[in-house]
Amino acid sequence: MSKRKIFMILTLVISCFLSNTASASTSVTTVNGCISPSFINVSAPAKVIFSIDPNAEKSNQFISPMIVIENHSNAPVKVKIENGAQNFTQTDNSRWKPADVLPNEYRWDLLGTKESESYLALGMKAVQGSWRKLFREETLYVKEQNKSIDSIVFGELNGNSSAQLVLVSNYGLSFSEKKECDYKIVWSFSLAD
Amino acid sequence: MKEYQEDSLNQDIELEDSDKEIRNETQKRERNLLGHKSRKPFLFILFGMICLIGLITVVIVGEIIKPDSTGVASEQGVSTKEDNPDIRSFGSSGAIKEGDLMTDNNKEQERLNALAEESRVYCIISSAPYFQDIDSKGSLSISNPKESKYYTQVIIKTDDDKEMYVSPLLAPDEKIESDYLTNKDFKAGSYHCNAYFNYYASKDSSSYLGSMCAEINVVID
Numbered sequence: 001m002s003k004r005k006i007f008m009i010l011t012l013v014i015s016c017f018l019s020n021t022a023s024a025s026t027s028v029t030t031v032n033g034c035i036s037p038s039f040i041n042v043s044a045p046a047k048v049i050f051s052i053d054p055n056a057e058k059s060n061q062f063i064s065p066m067i068v069i070e071n072h073s074n075a076p077v078k079v080k081i082e083n084g085a086q087n088f089t090q091t092d093n094s095r096w097k098p099a100d101v102l103p104n105e106y107r108w109d110l111l112g113t114k115e116s117e118s119y120l121a122l123g124m125k126a127v128q129g130s131w132r133k134l135f136r137e138e139t140l141y142v143k144e145q146n147k148s149i150d151s152i153v154f155g156e157l158n159g160n161s162s163a164q165l166v167l168v169s170n171y172g173l174s175f176s177e178k179k180e181c182d183y184k185i186v187w188s189f190s191l192a193d
Numbered sequence: 194m195k196e197y198q199e200d201s202l203n204q205d206i207e208l209e210d211s212d213k214e215i216r217n218e219t220q221k222r223e224r225n226l227l228g229h230k231s232r233k234p235f236l237f238i239l240f241g242m243i244c245l246i247g248l249i250t251v252v253i254v255g256e257i258i259k260p261d262s263t264g265v266a267s268e269q270g271v272s273t274k275e276d277n278p279d280i281r282s283f284g285s286s287g288a289i290k291e292g293d294l295m296t297d298n299n300k301e302q303e304r305l306n307a308l309a310e311e312s313r314v315y316c317i318i319s320s321a322p323y324f325q326d327i328d329s330k331g332s333l334s335i336s337n338p339k340e341s342k343y344y345t346q347v348i349i350k351t352d353d354d355k356e357m358y359v360s361p362l363l364a365p366d367e368k369i370e371s372d373y374l375t376n377k378d379f380k381a382g383s384y385h386c387n388a389y390f391n392y393y394a395s396k397d398s399s400s401y402l403g404s405m406c407a408e409i410n411v412v413i414d
Binding site for chain 2: 186
């Protein structure tokens with residue numbers, strides 16, 4: 001037997017011994033995951049102005065901006081208005097302060113100046129198609145929100161997306177002077193369930 | 194017989210006398226009437242003269258307060274000309290545009306959208322700030338990004354309206370990564386809270402614009 005063969009046999013024996021030894025031992029690797037809580041990162045308009053032109057055609061009388069809520073978070077968020085009249089109401093500085101009523105309380109096209117200048121039914125409606133989940137399709141009127149004992153959830157937005165809402169209103173058509181009205185909406189956001 | 198003839202003769206005489214009286218009375222009345230008729234022309238003439246004087250007066254007064262070309266009295270402030278006013282001279286202010294008075298809806302919609310967009314405010318905070326203990330700083334991660342145009346102050350309150358934290362006023366492009374709770378009166382635990390973001394156009398409270406709210410969970414170990 002040559003020296004070379006003896007060397008090869010010894011190498012094999014040693015390697016087998018070493019491999020057997022390795023399989024017999026146990027190795028534990030601890031994986032420690034640290035996940036930061038998600039940020040809530042959203043934006044919305046602070047001021048929403050609408051105008052009523054009683055002289056225009058019916059479909060063009062009430063003009064309001066599109067309310068765009070943007071979710072800049074990577075996580076989906078829930079959009080709602082908490083209960084409490086202070087979260088959807090006229091501002092203290094509003095120059096015109098009509099009583100908030102529901103649309104079915106008056107025959108709006110029959111109102112004279114006194115009633116036209118005294119009552120307004122203002123609401124907000126989610127625009128379909130832009131939401132991850134839409135929980136409320138019907139209009140939420142100020143008076144309804146003010147009387148609600150629960151928070152009103154509109155829906156959920158996907159991460160890095162936006163959704164739209166529009167103002168809806170019923171109003172009289174007889175005004176003796178220009179009227180301006182400011183409402184404040186306190187949006188509430190949370191991570192989606 | 195004679196007596197009878199005398200009686201009848203006397204009666205005839207009496208009747209003739211009474212006829213005469215009646216005739217005289219009638220003649221008197223006719224004369225009176227003729228007298229009234231004779232005054233009527235005089236009255237007509239008098240009335241005509243009064244009318245003529247009135248007409249002359251109206252013409253003279255009309256000349257004095259003659260209105261200008263639009264029918265508006267010049268200096269005396271009395272308008273007498275109501276029909277067919279003349280076109281007055283006018284300047285060129287460029288106010289005339291084509292079309293009817295209906296509002297241009299698209300432009301109005303764009304204007305309102307722009308105003309709403311200009312007032313866009315931001316709400317950025319950790320959904321679960323963690324405090325190792327009540328005296329340690331916690332990871333609030335509050336931010337008022339550079340895109341923001343307004344100041345913001347964040348107030349964190351528990352569900353039972355107990356104030357836990359009040360931030361300093363943050364200008365755009367400022368943030369608070371971690372901070373101490375401003376109210377130390379809390380035990381270890383997990384608190385469901387509302388973080389109210391109040392927005393101001395300036396550092397003055399009177400410039401308040403509005404608020405937004407984020408639901409968060411504050412953990413104190």
